[in-house]
Amino acid sequence: MTLSDCLTVTNTLRTTTIVQVITESPSVKTYLFIDKQCAKAKPGQFLMLWIPGIDEIPLSILNATEDGLISVSVKAVGDATRHLSSMEAGATIGIRGPFGNSFTQNHGNVLLIGGGTGTAPLLFLAKTLSNKAKKLSFIVGAKTKNELLFVEQLNKICPEKTLITTTDDGTYGLQCLVTEPLNDLLEREKFDAIYTCGPEVMVKKIFELTQKHNLPLEASLERLMRCGIGLCGSCVIGKYRVCKDGPVFNNMQLNEIKDELGISKLGFDGSRIPI
Amino acid sequence: MESSLLSLQIAGLNLDYPGMLASGVLGYSAESMHRVIENGAGAVVTKSVGMQPRGGYANPTVVQAKSGLINAMGLPNPGIDVYVEEIKYTKTLIHQPLIVSVFGYSAEEYATVAKKAADAGADALELNVSCPHVRQTGSEIGQNPNLLSEVVKAVKAMVKVPVFVKLSPNVTDIVHLASTAVHAGADALTVVNTLRAIAIDTETAKPILNNIKGGLSGPAMKAVALRCVYDIREKLVDTPIIGCGGISDWQDAVEFFLAGANALQVGTAIAFDGPEVFQTINRGIEVYLRRKHFGSVNDLVGLSHRN
Numbered sequence: 001m002t003l004s005d006c007l008t009v010t011n012t013l014r015t016t017t018i019v020q021v022i023t024e025s026p027s028v029k030t031y032l033f034i035d036k037q038c039a040k041a042k043p044g045q046f047l048m049l050w051i052p053g054i055d056e057i058p059l060s061i062l063n064a065t066e067d068g069l070i071s072v073s074v075k076a077v078g079d080a081t082r083h084l085s086s087m088e089a090g091a092t093i094g095i096r097g098p099f100g101n102s103f104t105q106n107h108g109n110v111l112l113i114g115g116g117t118g119t120a121p122l123l124f125l126a127k128t129l130s131n132k133a134k135k136l137s138f139i140v141g142a143k144t145k146n147e148l149l150f151v152e153q154l155n156k157i158c159p160e161k162t163l164i165t166t167t168d169d170g171t172y173g174l175q176c177l178v179t180e181p182l183n184d185l186l187e188r189e190k191f192d193a194i195y196t197c198g199p200e201v202m203v204k205k206i207f208e209l210t211q212k213h214n215l216p217l218e219a220s221l222e223r224l225m226r227c228g229i230g231l232c233g234s235c236v237i238g239k240y241r242v243c244k245d246g247p248v249f250n251n252m253q254l255n256e257i258k259d260e261l262g263i264s265k266l267g268f269d270g271s272r273i274p275i
Numbered sequence: 276m277e278s279s280l281l282s283l284q285i286a287g288l289n290l291d292y293p294g295m296l297a298s299g300v301l302g303y304s305a306e307s308m309h310r311v312i313e314n315g316a317g318a319v320v321t322k323s324v325g326m327q328p329r330g331g332y333a334n335p336t337v338v339q340a341k342s343g344l345i346n347a348m349g350l351p352n353p354g355i356d357v358y359v360e361e362i363k364y365t366k367t368l369i370h371q372p373l374i375v376s377v378f379g380y381s382a383e384e385y386a387t388v389a390k391k392a393a394d395a396g397a398d399a400l401e402l403n404v405s406c407p408h409v410r411q412t413g414s415e416i417g418q419n420p421n422l423l424s425e426v427v428k429a430v431k432a433m434v435k436v437p438v439f440v441k442l443s444p445n446v447t448d449i450v451h452l453a454s455t456a457v458h459a460g461a462d463a464l465t466v467v468n469t470l471r472a473i474a475i476d477t478e479t480a481k482p483i484l485n486n487i488k489g490g491l492s493g494p495a496m497k498a499v500a501l502r503c504v505y506d507i508r509e510k511l512v513d514t515p516i517i518g519c520g521g522i523s524d525w526q527d528a529v530e531f532f533l534a535g536a537n538a539l540q541v542g543t544a545i546a547f548d549g550p551e552v553f554q555t556i557n558r559g560i561e562v563y564l565r566r567k568h569f570g571s572v573n574d575l576v577g578l579s580h581r582n
Contacts, residue, residue: 007547008296011339015478048334052479056334059345080333092479120470191438194551227337231546232348233301233322239310268301270322 007232010037010088011229013050013094015069015125017138019069020089025147027083028117030062030073037093039068043125044220046157048228050094051087055080058123058243060197060223066231073120073149082119096119100247103218108192109135113178113206115198116142119149121199121220123157136190137162137185141178141198143169179205186213204262207254219250220256223265234266280564281557281572283317285515285538286437286462288372288399291316292558293572294553295521298323298376298401298441299348299551305365308373311545315553318372320540323403323409325378325412326388328354333485338474343495343521344543345472347408350378354469355388359395372398374439378412380428382422393434402430402461405443405468406492413445414468427459437445439517441465444496444503453507463515465540467503468494493543497521501534508530508535508577517533523548525559532575534555 003249022030041064059072076085114122142148165173197220210217223235231242238257253261301307302322331351336444380386406413416490440456442469469490500520501577523544
């Protein structure tokens, strides 16, 4: 099969049924469904989920098993995600993908930093690396305790003291942003790879910190997406298409797009709007 | 790559390579268009721009069909008053022709947007009179000879740069509309826009696109686009034609030249083979020209009509 043929198969819409819905927090739910194409998805890749008659949205893949049980976590923020959050097991959805590149998988001393629902692809990565990496540390942050995601699962993956939790209001873990414990860690420990996903202002700060310490970073970025296959140009940042050249970008690429990172993005009408 | 074999002139524009970026693909930002140029496009055509900002339709806006894509983006664009800044910025990054695609809901709107684009530095304009999925513009104008003529005349009266007219294949007699555009003053014809199409999901019995119907692009429509070029070249011997529709490799490209195209546009192939598809097509055409002992890509134009 040529590259074009592969993409054609990946991009063909498949309808499937939601098999389970898990409530993760007051606003976040995890959906499980069967999809053979996504069975081979790697941590960092995303899929397009069709809510019939409503919308189609890009979602990071939270987990993919060999037999094709796929999960995604969704925060109810807009019309499409609110509609999805009202859907239950048995409902029909459509899937395209998996799309985009994935995180590299470093087996040395690795550090993962997740903010909000951005923690989802990093949990997938942490599960994949947990038995392979020499040491795995994780910083996870949220505004408040009941919005912190996957803490129980992360506790199991991270042996003692390598999971750091932060909340803006101090209701759980440290009362600070994820960048504070990160700064301390970077001062005293040398990492072989650092991975992050979350609000772009957070990503930008982490990029600046890792640049200062001359450490390799991979960040998964989010943009308005339409086609998901690198055609329409809705998700471009600098010369890169987040859906096709990303969503994971390394520190060299992040440096090329630093004038837009955390600063501006394209809106629905294609105009550059502040973040 | 020896560009002299592949270089050409169309409607007064100099292209180092025969393929332009088709409108609607990666055409918002200066950096995206620059990347396409770096990969061997001879010119770029922007997304279609109108008077007012438009957010476009909700997703799904693109759906996979067998051997093609169906899209109904809904002409998302920031409006010409914002986009003039992007035009100026793009002109600082690229030195190849920048063609701004224009749409409107009246001849006056087309002319106003065209004038602003030209004043901002557009090297040429392409009139979108063929978008198949937005009402009261696009193909609703391009399918009506009187409206088409009125729009082309209004734009020509306002601008000095070359004006391309992008035709719709969703018509009974494309040669008649091509002649109408040329008589109204079109400097070149882009042949053609997408074919009106639909995709339906069998499980939910719902049309997949949010807009229900859209336009089919890619290999699935190439043979139709090629026939449109052939038919127009047969009647309009001297009109510059830009072939567009499903071009994915050098064989497709050469076929369009042989049918009568003077230059090409590539869009959907970028989804499957990346912006690098321009380099691949260029190399293939060059090898073909050498093997067949042609001195220039221009020597291929319309050759299939002589048999």
